[in-house]
Amino acid sequence: MTRTNWAGNYTYRAPAFREAGSVAEVQEAVATARQVRVLGSRHSFNDIADSDGVLLSLERMDAVLSLDEGARTVTVEGGIRYGALAAHLHGKGWALPNLASLPHISVAGAVATATHGSGSAVGNLATAVRALDVVTPWGDIRTFERGRDADFAGAVVALGALGPVVRLTLDIVPDFAIAQRVFTGLPFAALIDGFDAVMDAARSVSVFTDWRGDAAGSVWLKADADAADPGAEFHGATAAAGPTHPVPGQDGAVCTVQMGEAGPWHERLPHFRMGFTPSHGAEIQTEYFVPREEGPRLIEVMRTHGERLAPILMTSEIRTVAGDDLWLSPGHRGPYVGAHFTFRRDAEAVLAALPAIEADLAPLGVMPHWGKVFTMAPHTVRERYRRIGEFRALAEDTDPEGRFRNAFVRRMVFGAD
Template sequence: MQKRTFIKLSSSLLAAPILAPLVSWISDDKIKNWAGNYEYSTNKISSAKSIQQTQELVKKYSKLKVLGTRHCFNGIADSKNQFLSLREMDEVIALDPKAHTVTVDASMKYGQLAPYLDKKGFALHNLASLPHISIAGACATATHGSGVKNGNLSTAVAAMEIVTAKGEIRSLSRAKDGEAFKAAVVHLGGLGVVTKVTLDIQPTFTMGQHVYVDLPTAQLQEHFDAIMSSGYSVSLFTDWQKKRVNEVWIKRKIEKGKALDAKPEFYGAKLATKNLHPIAELSPIHCTDQMGVPGPWYERMPHFKMGFTPSSGKELQSEYFVPRKNAMEAILAVERLRDSISPHLQISEIRTIDADTFWMSPCYKQPSVAIHFTWKQDWASVRKVLPMIEKELAPFKVRPHWGKLFTIAPAQLHSRYEKLPEFRKMLQEYDPQGKFRNAFLDTNIFGS
């Protein structure tokens, strides 16, 4: 493989792509994330095929991080010493139809679990844009889909099993562990090695999606709640130009025996007459079916098909969460920066996420709107734009996605997470010697 130039991001910054390839993780004896913008600090990897092996490896090393599907483009999962891979532990452990739960190896990907559940007559409450990410990694960083009544993916977690720094197995559940459970689910990789996750499931369902183009910003401003509530999951894609939203993706459940109808106009937007990609210039071949074509839930909730490796070239990503009550103020604040943003942007996505009770979740105690940016892979330019966006969103006590690019100072982060002091104490309890600590945690959680 030809050598390529990669950007080494500061470990205090974050990034994650929705469209980047899943290949070329390892080349020239270096490990990179799946968009190729981040080079990890060591290539030392040990693999575990069982919980017993996991315990042995955790005991063996003084410093350790779990490396999953490499969907974060930053230092959140980085290590200068040693990585542990659980890729071979990716099976369904138990399905409990009566309790409506499924227990899986934590490294299992949503794209593996979803078809299995559907064949058994069950579904998850939501999925992210990409199905290729691991369940453990997505829950640890509060990764999400969209929908005003849908919490992020971690809200489906009913129980989890962790191998702590001492190599001991510790189990936590929603039913038995109260605040400790709320602290542990979105753990940012700091508690230990998550080996099992139990998820809530529900009866399977069919969905369809329609796309509308050119929604006037004025209509969005007047009818934001109605627009975002028009489907089970709704996403807005915009380049912040021309006072309009480029595309509105509306995903709706289809009741048995009924067709999914769509009006030709939606708050001034026009119904698309062909399948579209969120970035208009790209082919929709890898996107999930549109035009109201019925399909199983797991083939409609993601934006991209499970059977394809999404690819649009290199990119960087950022995402910011604000309270839903401040949604339009925040959107208009970002729109005012359009001339600074647009030269470096591929597309932005706006989604809604319901409130949750997880201490380190960006949606902790607040229904939220997430404003997402897929950037061209030009870190020098993006690094100059992010502080401008963060300044505009500061009045809304903005919280960044833990797995994507941001430049918010640790002191500001701490002021926006009321449970952060207690979270630090829990990390110290589970990992007193800092075995799972790294530069990212030292800076953003333990820094000042």
């Protein structure tokens, strides 16, 4: 098994790696390991997925178990990736409410870290969970179901601290088509003054920038196929002449189809095609979240960092996400804005650059993405989550001996700073 994450910036320190192809094998692995963590699709950039003992891969547990059209749900195994699930659903005439920019990531891993797609009207990927089955330290299955279990909202975004998630039931919606259009040179003044108009202009909107100059590099609109064509101009930006990549200089052919050509939801909502290496590859990712109303101020703050970040920043992306009630989701405070950074794989330079960004965004109530690189003090992160004490109690009740905790969970959740 590969001992690094997909981008190569993190090397797993776990002394043992195992694979499980069934729930019974997961139960056996849990029963025989002092410490165990599930390794998903390796798309995290910090030590959140690492283990003091066994790293357990569920990649072979990638089946769609059932599709309930009456209940509008799909139930899947814990190792399935969004690309495979999306293709299956599309073939049956159904869809997920949202997708991230990478179809390569695992469903369970994205849910556990509140990873998001884009869209002012839709929540992050964890909000689609109707129920999930977790293997407890004693080897039995504990099910958390929306509307039935009082701790459900705490169990969905759980950072792996409650145990391996072997099954998930997700909400689905009828199949739909999307047309993607890219515009270049969006003036920052137009984005700041018309933030809501820009970010609400389509089902999914992404603004890419390096924070320098007077304009963002591009804005990507992913709209319902029957939505009106915005034409050749969008808030001062002009329609791209051909396929565009989020990272300047990279080949746009690896991205999902643009130029207004309608296609299935799962082939347009992600930025990258399933068959290609996503994003740049050798990179480090960071992402910060602030309340939606702070979006214009975030842009103003980040523009002051543009020249300083230029040697290491490949691209940055702004997206909006709806609020939710999940305890460890950034949406628990309400609608929010994500500022994503794709850095060159220079860990020393990235770690040196982040504290100044975090300090300048602190007055906006900034919080980091759980699975990406950040330097914020654990106690500061904990303060942003008003129900983290309840989550700690849930983790202690579900896993009293801490079998599923690792250094990240102990540091970020339990205060072992």
